[in-house]
């Protein structure tokens with residue numbers, strides 16, 4: 001298996017034994033150190049930053065590590081899509097972005113809904129370890145954990161001699177206090193409603209009857225496909241064999257950009273499908289989006 005896991009293509013859930021996960025690995029210092037010290041375990045890093053992912057991939061290859069995997073996705077969706085319940089031994093978050101402003105708190109990695117999904121995937125007896133220099137964020141995370149009602153919670157001030165990560169090094173240099181919150185899972189978390197998406201095995205093309213001049217109407221439109229599900233269209237390109245439409249689908253906060261192609265099959269007959277050059281996560285709403293474009297053409 002390659003270090004990089006393409007979450008759009010891979011068979012889910014992943015079945016990786018002795019699995020631990022780091023959220024937001026940055027330069028990769030911590031995950032690489034863990035992997036070297038524990039060759040019998042597997043480590044999976046989830047990152048939003050493409051640059052970080054590429055750096056980790058190069059490092060893993062250079063150092064010949066066989067027990068490090070990673071993907072680029074928001075950690076919530078990474079856990080939601082990739083792992084089975086009760087399958088992850090430990091979860092680490094080192095200096096995640098604490099989103100200081102109150103109105104941004106809902107973006108924090110440790111809101112009850114996110115922590116709920118991380119906790120479901122964590123094995124009972126496993127730990128979530130969070131390091132931060134931001135006491136307000138630590139308290140916020142502690143509150144979310146208490147709400148889930150399934151942890152032994154401990155908080156300590158760290159006295160670090162060898163910094164684990166780039167940010168730890170930085171905060172130490174600036175003389176900041178550092179904290180570690182440890183959440184030990186003792187049982188099932190209290191249910192928290194959380195965003196969901198549903199994958200499908202395959203996407204089906206949509207046959208449509210429409211005049212060629214109707215396609216212009218698809219440009220720069222917005223469609224509401226369901227609760228918290230929106231399709232936006234942007235530019236339309238006309239080609240010899242049909243059209244290409246630039247689209248953005250947002251479903252419960254998961255979003256993907258892709259192109260829909262319309263291929264001419266006969267007089268006023270078209271087939272709509274996701275362009276083969278767009279790699280997508282196949283979801284029910286993506287199928288709905290193709291259908292909706294078809295309906296708009298026939299309206």
Ligand SMILES: C[S@@+](CC[C@H](N)C(=O)[O-])C[C@H]1O[C@@H](n2cnc3c(N)ncnc32)[C@H](O)[C@@H]1O
Nearest residue numbers: 024025026047048049074075094095165166167
């Ligand atoms: C402040 S940096 C810390 C990096 C590293 N852990 C360290 O201590 O040096 C936070 C990292 O978390 C990543 N990150 C933030 N939110 C994330 C999310 N929702 N899912 C995955 N990664 C995330 C960012 O891209 C960034 O690399």
